Amino acid sequence: MTLITRILSKIGSATVDAVWTLGTASVFIFRVLSRSAIVLRRPRLLVAEMHFAGVLSLVIIIVSGLFVGLVLGLQGYETLKRYGSTGAVGTLVALSLVRELGPVVSALLFASRAGSAITAEIGIMKTTEQLSAMEMMAVDPHARVVAPMFWGGFLSMPLLAAIFSAMGIIGGYLITVVVIGVDSGAFWSQMQASVDFHHDILNGVIKSIVFGAAVSSIAVYEGYASVPTAEGVSRAVTRTVVTSALAVLALDFVLTAFMFTGVH
Amino acid sequence: MIKKTDLLQLSSINFAYGQTQIFADLNVGFEAGKVTAIMGGSGSGKTTILKLIGGQVSPQQGHVAWGDRAINQMKHNELYSYRKSLGMLFQFGALFTDLNVFENVAFPLREQTALPESAIKDLVLMKLHAVGLRGAQKLMPAELSGGMARRVALARAIALDPSLMLYDEPFTGLDPISTAITGNLIRTLNDALGITSVFVTHDIKASFKVADEVILLSRGTVTARGTPSELLDSRDPLVRQFVQGEVDGPVPFHVHSEAYRDDLKLESEERNW
Numbered sequence: 001m002t003l004i005t006r007i008l009s010k011i012g013s014a015t016v017d018a019v020w021t022l023g024t025a026s027v028f029i030f031r032v033l034s035r036s037a038i039v040l041r042r043p044r045l046l047v048a049e050m051h052f053a054g055v056l057s058l059v060i061i062i063v064s065g066l067f068v069g070l071v072l073g074l075q076g077y078e079t080l081k082r083y084g085s086t087g088a089v090g091t092l093v094a095l096s097l098v099r100e101l102g103p104v105v106s107a108l109l110f111a112s113r114a115g116s117a118i119t120a121e122i123g124i125m126k127t128t129e130q131l132s133a134m135e136m137m138a139v140d141p142h143a144r145v146v147a148p149m150f151w152g153g154f155l156s157m158p159l160l161a162a163i164f165s166a167m168g169i170i171g172g173y174l175i176t177v178v179v180i181g182v183d184s185g186a187f188w189s190q191m192q193a194s195v196d197f198h199h200d201i202l203n204g205v206i207k208s209i210v211f212g213a214a215v216s217s218i219a220v221y222e223g224y225a226s227v228p229t230a231e232g233v234s235r236a237v238t239r240t241v242v243t244s245a246l247a248v249l250a251l252d253f254v255l256t257a258f259m260f261t262g263v264h
Numbered sequence: 265m266i267k268k269t270d271l272l273q274l275s276s277i278n279f280a281y282g283q284t285q286i287f288a289d290l291n292v293g294f295e296a297g298k299v300t301a302i303m304g305g306s307g308s309g310k311t312t313i314l315k316l317i318g319g320q321v322s323p324q325q326g327h328v329a330w331g332d333r334a335i336n337q338m339k340h341n342e343l344y345s346y347r348k349s350l351g352m353l354f355q356f357g358a359l360f361t362d363l364n365v366f367e368n369v370a371f372p373l374r375e376q377t378a379l380p381e382s383a384i385k386d387l388v389l390m391k392l393h394a395v396g397l398r399g400a401q402k403l404m405p406a407e408l409s410g411g412m413a414r415r416v417a418l419a420r421a422i423a424l425d426p427s428l429m430l431y432d433e434p435f436t437g438l439d440p441i442s443t444a445i446t447g448n449l450i451r452t453l454n455d456a457l458g459i460t461s462v463f464v465t466h467d468i469k470a471s472f473k474v475a476d477e478v479i480l481l482s483r484g485t486v487t488a489r490g491t492p493s494e495l496l497d498s499r500d501p502l503v504r505q506f507v508q509g510e511v512d513g514p515v516p517f518h519v520h521s522e523a524y525r526d527d528l529k530l531e532s533e534e535r536n537w
Contacts, residue, residue, distance in 0.1 A: 133358035133417075136318055137372045137424075138347035144375070 025221045032150055032220065035143035039151045045144075049152025053114040053216075057160055060113050061106055065164035068105060069171020072096055077176050086176075087186030091194040093172030094165075098195065098204040099260065102165030104252050107211035109164075110157055111244035115219035118149050119240040122223025123233035131224075146224060150216045157212025158205055165204070203259040210251055215244045265479070265489040266293035271460065272428070274316060277326035279309070286312050288484045290326070294462055299454050301471040302464040303506065304481030310464035311355075313481075314430045317462065318352060319343045330428070348376060351426035355433040357417035359405040365392070365416050366401040372423045391419040395449060411442030418449060422457070429453065431463035435470045443467065447474045468507060472496070480506060482514075 039046040076092040122145065125131050131141045169191075176182040195201065219240050226236035266273050270293025277290040286309040294300045302310045315321045316328050319335050328335040330346070338346060359368050369388045373379060379387070392398040395415040405413060414434065421429065431450060435443045447470045454461040465471045471478065472492035480488040480495065480503060488495060488503045495503055502514040521527070 128361070129354045129356070129358035130360055132320065133352070133354055133360075135320065136347055136350060136352040136430075137375065137420075138344040138350075139372070139375045140344065 024225070025217070028221050028224060029150075029217050032142050032146050035140060036147045036151060038143045039148055045148040046151055046155075049148040050156050051152075053110075053118065053149070053153040054156030054160060056117075057110060057113045057156070058163070060109050061160045061164050062167050064105065064109055065102075065167030066171040068101055068164075069093060069097070069168030069173075070175045072101070072168065073172035073175035073180075076172070077180055077182065086182050088190050088194075089176045089182055090169075090172065090187035090191035093176075094169055094191045094195050095200060097165040097168040097172075098200050100204075100252070100256070102168065103161045103204050103207035103211055104248060106161040106164040107157065107208065107215055107248045108245055110153075110160055110212075111215045111219070111248065112241055114153060114156070115215050115240045115244050116237045118153060118216070118219040119223040119226070119237050120233060122146065122149070122220060123226035123228075123236050126224065126226060127228040127230070127233060146220050150220050153216030153219065154209075154212045157215065158208040161204070161208035161211075199260075203255075206259075207252065207255050210255060211248050214247045214251060218244050218247065265486045266291050267295065269295055271296035271331055272317065272462070273327070273329045274313065274323075275327050275329070277316065277323045277328070279312060279316070279321070279323045279326075286484060287323070290485055292479055292486050292489075294460060295477065296460050297454075297458065298476040299451060299461040299463070299474055301475035301478045302462065302481060303466065303468070303471065303478060304487075305506070306466075308481040309484065310481060311432055314352070314432055314462065314464060317428075317430060318347065318350060348424060349427045350430065351421035351424070351428070352430040353414065353418050353421050353432065353434055355436055356410075357405075357413040359408075359413055359417055359420070361405050363405075364401070365397065365403050365405070365408070368405070368416055369420045369423055372420060376424055387423065388419075391423055392416075394422070394453070395419045396445070409442075411438050411445065414438070414442075414446060415449070418446075418453075422453060425457065427459050429459055429461045431461065431465075433465055434463055435465055435467040443470050447471075450474050468509070482506075 072093045073089060076089045076096075077086055080086045080089055080092065122131075125141075125145065131145065134141045134144060173184075173187060177184045177187050222236040222240045222243070226232045266275060272294040274290060274292050277287045279285075279287040279290070290309075292313070302313055304310050312321065316323060317330075317335065319328075319338060322336045326336075333346065335343070335346065360371065363371065366388055369391050370384050373384050373387055377384075389398055389401070392401055395418050397412060397415050397419065400408065400412060400416070405416070408416065429450075434446050434450065438446060450461055450463060451474050453459070463471070463475075472495075475492060478488075478490065478492055478495050479486055482502055488498060488500060490498070495507055498504060498507070504510070505514060
């Protein structure tokens, strides 16, 4: 086989594998969605998973949001000072957070904290035959285990992004108004005048919903499709974090292009 | 080897995992009300038979039938409905690690019935009492020994009063006392509940004590079927090798390989000299 044939063969094989994985994942997610009525019938399952994915991620989201806000405030103040418009720092912090950093950074943190935990839990349940045991008890794991985890993650993500943005704005306020001495009225009034509910906040919420769906889908699929060994689960967790990060950044570009640059 | 009286039948089964052929034209049956042991070397497909019966895998060819119900042709809902009449004990118990012993046994009752909490409590305690672990109801799976975990899993498997019990390697890793207890439970539950039991194992001593009938698998098909005493008296070299645990015989010590000289490249080296 010549070098070119080998390269073509490898590209072809990788493409077939990628399409196959995408197809399998789509079928899996469709199956989970079609068996999701359980989260309405038994909301306690959903609440438990929202606690697992959402509440337990609060610390990292709050602390990171605060620090991102502090840094944004500092950088924004230093830049705006050159143009004599330091009062606009509130606008800069708020727009950066609600449009971009809130949804994106919280999605990346969510993938690392909650996504990896979801994949590991499902993967270990598979390795220890707990999912098979459930199937043999005539309990569908797609409905009983995976659907509440998916919806728990999906619903937690926008809430976490909102908390992240709110903490960032508080961080920005603390560093610019309380520490540096920017006028508090200018900080809040310029923010209020410049941040549009539909154009900025709603689009940010839409982004976090899309990221929530993407990260939760990747996390549950990787867990369910993991090779049932210690190494297999470890690889699945790594894939969840890496694939989620790439998916979030790629989706962010596409969504930003449609939402904020007039490309329709 | 299927008898007319067999309620559970696997006929003309061809099954492969990818390129690895496990069964070629396998015919095997299980009589109702009996305890049947499936034995065979590692990789002979013992656990696969349980998976075929449970509908976890489907054969590429052939039929798996429970009475007049074709298991391998069931749709999702029908299969899950059939599984409500099954109990399966997994090799290492497969207990839910985030639930305590009581909740593990209560799990199928909570999922499959609308019984009030008081009835669930009574049933769980009855099942735990049957396996001698009523006193361990508040323990977590991590606090149980291997034998205890297996008994809790057994209590969970019989929670819905199945008519068919499947056991995957129930004696593996157990000390002699736990092995005897587990064997005794398999026998007692089968007789007391009037069910059919199938278990796969390597443990000749324990299984011959418990089983009504033994099925020996080799090379993708059934080599022998009979009562424990019939197998003990068998003159078939393969049966004798397995029952006596002989190192060499029809099942060779070495897996199939190229000639030793070729692997060591002796000839080519000789030529180089």
